[in-house]
Amino acid sequence: MPLGDVKVNPGAVVRQTNESGRPVLLTSRGRGVAVVQSLDRYEEEQDERSFLRAVVEGLASAEEGRELTLSEVKARFQQK
Numbered sequence: 001m002p003l004g005d006v007k008v009n010p011g012a013v014v015r016q017t018n019e020s021g022r023p024v025l026l027t028s029r030g031r032g033v034a035v036v037q038s039l040d041r042y043e044e045e046q047d048e049r050s051f052l053r054a055v056v057e058g059l060a061s062a063e064e065g066r067e068l069t070l071s072e073v074k075a076r077f078q079q080k
Helices: 003-008 010-020 039-063 070-079
Strands: 024-028 031-036
Touching: 003 010, 003 024, 010 024, 010 031
Parallel strands: none
Antiparallel strands: 024 031
16 A cells, blocks of 8 residues: 555555454555554464464473473472
8 A cells, every 4th residue: 555545544554454454565656665454463463473482492492401390390480
């Protein structure tokens, strides 16, 4: 969607993101300059990214031998 269209009718871009559930690419002179997406979808994607980062960190820890038994984890939580 050209930036000029957004200036004329900003509600249209918001409506489009909410109705389609997909982000809208904003363009200037035919080139992409920004993406607008619904807040709900943005928050979902942030949660997904955080989860995936945690999984990757956990796998890296396991590969490096940094593992704890269940009893060790329970002991750590009881200390706090």
